[in-house]
Amino acid sequence: MTWMAWLIIAIVLGIIEMLTVEFTFLMLAGGALAAAAVGGLTDNVAIQILVFCVVSVVLLFTVRPWARRLVDSSTPESKTNVNSLPGQIAEALTDVTARGGRIKLDGEVWSARTYDAPIPEGSIVIVSRIDGAHAIVELR
Known part of the structure; x- marks a missing residue:
């Protein structure tokens, strides 16, 4: 049943990401999805939290910088x-x-x-x- 909680957390983080567009909450949502997948395999909450933390940190330090560069390079500069x-x-x-x-x-x-x-x-x-x-x- 804990996998459903992780799924809800991932959805909430995804909604927050849509409001901020910084890719931080998206990476945390990825960690929550990984924890939901592990939650479907085991009921050990400590392992689920560990997976959430590890996957989130890896995504934050690898995927997020790449995604920011990609978005920044493809967004036209508008003068205001x-x-x-x-x-x-x-x-x-x-x-x-x-x-x-x-x-x-x-x-x-x-x-x-x-x-x-x-x-x-x-x-x-x-x-x-x-x-x-x-x-x-x-x-x-």
Whole structure:
């Protein structure tokens, strides 16, 4: 009957893994499945716990690093927050100079500066980079 307890533990660990996607709980679920298999063969709980521990540790130190590398190498890098802004197009709300100005970028008003010639109000600009709270822009 202890094999059913190990099976339930494996299912719970699998559900937790689906919420975290770190492969840690998946490796523990593998250990619980191995303990369930041993539980079907013997009623000795000490052996079942030993199998659970050994299989879990082996999976954590061998399979998990390989799985993480595989997922990390096949997942495209997506830029978010401030890192996604360079290259976007904005509109100059005021004259933008090396000392300052305002632009409308992605629906928000940003402080802006330019290292080139001053940019007149109403011009379309491209964000070249973000420097703190300022967008560094250039004419399109």
